[in-house]
Amino acid sequence: xxxxxxxxxxxxxxxxxxxxxxxxxxxxxxxxxxxxxxxxxxxxxxxxxxxxxxxxxxxxxxxxxxxxxxxxxxxxxxxxxxxxxxxxxxxxxxxxxxxxxxxxxxxxxxxxxxxxxxxxxxxxxxxxxxxxxxxxxxxxxxxxxxxxxxxxxxxxxxxxxxxxxxxxxxxxxxxxxxxxxxxxxxxxxxxxxxxxxxxxxxxxxxxxxxxxxxxxxxxxxxxxxxxxxxxxxxxxxxxxxxxxxxxxxxxxxxxxxxxxxxxxxxxxxxxxxxxxxxxxxxxxxxxxxxxxxxxxxxxxxxxxxxxxxx
Amino acid sequence: xxxxxxxxxxxxxxxxxxxxxxxxxxxxxxxxxxxxxxxxxxxxxxxxxxxxxxxxxxxxxxxxxxxxxxxxxxxxxxxxxxxxxxxxxxxxxxxxxxxxxxxxxxxxxxxxxxxxxxxxxxxxxxxxxxxxxxxxxxxxxxxxxxxxxxxxxxxxxxxxxxxxxxxxxx
Numbered sequence: 001x002x003x004x005x006x007x008x009x010x011x012x013x014x015x016x017x018x019x020x021x022x023x024x025x026x027x028x029x030x031x032x033x034x035x036x037x038x039x040x041x042x043x044x045x046x047x048x049x050x051x052x053x054x055x056x057x058x059x060x061x062x063x064x065x066x067x068x069x070x071x072x073x074x075x076x077x078x079x080x081x082x083x084x085x086x087x088x089x090x091x092x093x094x095x096x097x098x099x100x101x102x103x104x105x106x107x108x109x110x111x112x113x114x115x116x117x118x119x120x121x122x123x124x125x126x127x128x129x130x131x132x133x134x135x136x137x138x139x140x141x142x143x144x145x146x147x148x149x150x151x152x153x154x155x156x157x158x159x160x161x162x163x164x165x166x167x168x169x170x171x172x173x174x175x176x177x178x179x180x181x182x183x184x185x186x187x188x189x190x191x192x193x194x195x196x197x198x199x200x201x202x203x204x205x206x207x208x209x210x211x212x213x214x215x216x217x218x219x220x221x222x223x224x225x226x227x228x229x230x231x232x233x234x235x236x237x238x239x240x241x242x243x244x245x246x247x248x249x250x251x252x253x254x255x256x257x258x259x260x261x262x263x264x265x266x267x268x269x270x271x272x273x274x275x276x277x278x279x280x281x282x283x284x285x286x287x288x289x290x291x292x293x294x295x296x297x298x299x300x301x302x303x304x305x306x307x308x309x310x
Numbered sequence: 311x312x313x314x315x316x317x318x319x320x321x322x323x324x325x326x327x328x329x330x331x332x333x334x335x336x337x338x339x340x341x342x343x344x345x346x347x348x349x350x351x352x353x354x355x356x357x358x359x360x361x362x363x364x365x366x367x368x369x370x371x372x373x374x375x376x377x378x379x380x381x382x383x384x385x386x387x388x389x390x391x392x393x394x395x396x397x398x399x400x401x402x403x404x405x406x407x408x409x410x411x412x413x414x415x416x417x418x419x420x421x422x423x424x425x426x427x428x429x430x431x432x433x434x435x436x437x438x439x440x441x442x443x444x445x446x447x448x449x450x451x452x453x454x455x456x457x458x459x460x461x462x463x464x465x466x467x468x469x470x471x472x473x474x475x476x477x478x479x480x
Contacts, residue, residue, distance in 0.1 A: 013361075013391070017384055024380035038373045045325070045374070052329040125328035127375045130339055130443050131423055134375050136328070163377050170374065177433065198428070199438045202338035 039165040042140070046168045049125040050138055057267060116233065116272035118152070119143060123267055124168075133176040133201055137269065140164045148231050151269045156237035156260035157181065157225060158269050173263050174238065175201040182228040183208055183238055190215035191226055194238055194257060204264045205242065211253040219243060223257055233274045312469050316351070316359075319465070320366045323347055328374070339443060341451030342416065343458065344371070348386050349393045349415045350408055350455075350462045357394030364390030385422065389415055408459045409452050416451050420444055 005012065119139060127134040139145045141164050151158040151171055159173040172179050174194060181194040192211040200206060211217055221241045225232040239259035246253050323343055331340050344367045352360025368386035372379045393411055400407050420443070428434055 017388065020380040020384035020387070024378060024384065038379075041370070041373050045321075045370070048321075048325045049329050052325055056330055056333060125325075125374070126332050128327040128331065128340065128342065128344070129423070130447070131427055132375070136374055170377070177428070198433075199435050199442070202442075 039140075039167070042165040042168045046124060046136065046138060049136065050122070053122070053124045053267075116274070118270040118272045119145065121145075121151075121169075121269055121271055123171075123269065130202070131198055132178070133173045133196060133263070134162070135171055135173065137161075137169050137171055137271075138167070139271065140167045140169050142166050145169050145271055149271050149273050150232055150236070151271055152236060153261040153266060153269055156239065157232070158261055158263065158266065160231055161271065174259065175204065175206050175263055177201070181232055181238065182226045183223050184226040185215075185217050185241070186222040186224055187218075188216050188221070190217045191228065192255070194223065200256065204259065204262065206239075206257050206259065208241070208255040208257050209247075209252070211244075211255060213246070213251050213253060215253060217241060217244060217253070217255060223255075231274065233272070311472065315465065315469065316363060317366065319347065319462070320344075320363060320370070324367070324370045336450060337442075337446060339446045339450060341447055341454045342419065343454065344386070345389065345415055345419055346412050346451065346455050346458050347462065348390050349412050350459045352390045352392075352394035353397055353400075353408055353411060354402055354462060354466045355394070356397040357391050360390030360394035360397075361387050362390070364388070385419070389419065402463065405456055405459065409455050412455045412459075413448055413452060416448060417444065420447070 121137040121139040121143075123135050124138050125136040137151075145161060145164045147161055147163050149161045151160060151173075157174060159171055159176070159179060162170045162172050164170070174181055174196060176196045177198050179196050182191070183194040184191050190211055192208040194206055194208045197205075197207045208223060219241050223238045223240065225234055225236045225238060227234045237260055239257045239261075242256045242258045244253055244255045327343050331343065334340060348360060348364045348367055351363045364386035365383055368381075368383035369379070371382035371386075376382065393415060396411070402408075420439075424434070424439055428439075
């Protein structure tokens with residue numbers, strides 16, 4: 001037995017390598033949840049990553065908080081002013097919302113931007129290489145996270161879940177060169193695809209490709225996800241246009257996009273499930289939401305006025 | 311003993327590389343310490359153990375950053391095998407050779423990733439790759455290799471000493 005291995009060592013090693021390559025080729029492109037083995041390894045490894053990330057962010061916070069104590073007072077003052085302004089604006093917008101709800105219930109239009117239920121998660125590890133922008137988050141199938149769920153931050157889109165194990169999930173940010181998100185410009189409605197690009201991702205930028213040559217897209221336009229995607233819900237903010245170039249073929253344009261989310265310094269994210277939107281809000285039947293609305297004077301007409309105080 | 315300590319090194323490196331080291335990146339580039347460890351280990355201990363360490367390192371990378379198993383495992387395995395072949399041919403107390411070998415392995419590794427991941431898909435920006443990604447990584451990597459190799463060398467010496475006493479008759 002020993003002799004057999006020694007005699008055919010080279011053959012065995014090369015057969016092993018060929019086998020691994022074959023497995024890679026065959027298995028690539030499949031999107032499955034992590035296998036039991038992967039999950040088991042994840043259970044062992046992720047707590048350590050959690051710990052190390054926790055320590056480094058704690059150190060970061062302590063250092064910055066000691067440095068910026070004097071700035072805090074100023075910032076506090078500013079924020080108070082800002083809150084006052086926002087409260088004012090919020091009141092105004094709440095009135096608009098009420099009006100909108102009334103008008104759309106008159107028109108019997110379904111509400112366009114449903115509120116998805118979201119789960120919070122922490123980023124605990126990042127792909128160490130320069131090529132790809134993947135990371136690991138600390139929630140998995142045990143928190144009902146599965147592949148192709150969408151990751152967002154309060155400012156906008158972050159990416160999607162690639163694969164999830166029991167206690168962790170692999171995720172891909174929109175800066176990754178393998179990611180592509182169908183998108184459109186809010187102002188002009190021009191369609192395109194937001195893709196990652198490794199030459200831009202170091203600066204936290206990405207690219208919107210396949211824009212029509214005649215499109216009237218401009219620098220500063222807001223880009224959101226379009227209705228053409230199975231994975232991403234419509235209307236999530238992605239970023240704004242930084243510059244526009246014509247492709248070498250002269251027929252299409254591409255735009256460099258600056259995402260609203262600071263993807264290089266992100267630590268917490270929200271996970272939403274497109275296929276699991278609460279039915280009451282996405283379909284907007286007037287009566288259903290009105291039940292939760294205690295202050296609604298006319299239940300039939302105001303369907304989304306939950307936040308309206310006065 | 312050796313197996314446990316080597317596994318621990320690989321494990322700690324993986325944890326640090328995915329969590330802490332990105333904070334020390336210069337212009338978004340940080341040397342691939344996993345590759346440096348595999349190369350150094352192969353230089354210190356030969357093909358067989360280099361390949362085993364390569365499998366361990368690559369497997370962890372596969373589990374966490376690929377949706378299928380095999381790519382990194384095969385890649386690091388080959389690197390371990392390849393660089394272990396030169397184990398007998400130089401004095402391992404020397405620091406210049408590990409730095410040169412780690413530089414060669416980094417170039418090979420990045421070129422393979424670049425060709426398989428980007429050139430085949432028609433996204434090759436060779437100048438950006440060479441000057442913006444590869445060159446900084448090589449310089450930074452050469453600086454990191456020296457202390458890393460020193461640590462691995464020290465651990466290896468200590469282990470070899472222990473193993474020697476274990477099998478001594480008198």
